[in-house]
Each structure stands twice: as C-alpha cells, then as structure tokens.
Amino acid sequence: MPRPPLRASVLTAAALVTFALAACTTAPAPTPTSTPSLSPADQAAAAAETHLGECVDGFAQLSAADGPSTLDDCPSVSILGSGADITLGTVETLTIEGDDNTVTAGDVESVLWSGTGNTLSHTGADPDVTDLTDTPETNTVHTR
16 A cells, blocks of 8 residues: 655644644733723713703703704703703793793793793793792793
8 A cells, every 4th residue: 555645744744733732822811991980970961961952751951052942842851051042842840940041832830940030931821830049039930
C-alpha cells in the first residue's frame, strides 16, 4: 500500500495543532461599560421634558418661554413661567406657576395658582380655585 505524501501529513498535523491551540486559548473578557444612572430628580426632569408642549398620558407641561401656545384637550396641564399667552381645550386640572399669564380655555374643573397677575378665561361652570399666593385678588377667573 502506498504511503500518503509527506506534504499532506505535515499539513494535516499542522491543522490539528492549530485547532487544538485555538480551543485552549481564551479571548480576553470584555471590559464592562458602565451606564450612568439618572438620579430621581433627573428622571423627573426627563419625564417632564417628554411632556413639554404636548399631552402625553393625560399630562402636559407648557413653558411661558416658548411664546404663545395652543394645546387641545388634556386632563392635566401645568404652565411654568411668566407672561405666557396660552389657549387650551378642556382641562380637568390646571396649574399655573408664574406671573402675568393669560390663559383661555374650554371647561376647567380646577385651577391652582402659585403666582400673581394671572387671568383664566373659560367656558362652562366656574372651576374650584386654590390660590397659594399672599395676594389672591391679583389672579382672576371669568367665564366667557
């Protein structure tokens, strides 16, 4: 019986050694990367940012710095800042934190002021009003 050529035997042996060594070596473990976690305050700020200017899951936040704003019906609306001119649809709970805001809305069930010189013009029955200021007479609510 003829012997296999020496060259084929050497190549086969080299392949087996390479395979054996590859099976025995390990790749370096990947270095873990850390993802910074947000503090509860930062999480709240990020959540509020997602609601800025639109009603998401029944809540919207509007900023007076954004200029005149319009928002359709939304169960809960919070207005932050001063000097805003805002038009809203129907709102169950309206919170205004700032001064000299003019808000025109559909039906409003309740309003919370924590600023002065604000005006709410609405349709429907008068809302329940909570005024956290020392001068509640500066905030006005009237039916149109």
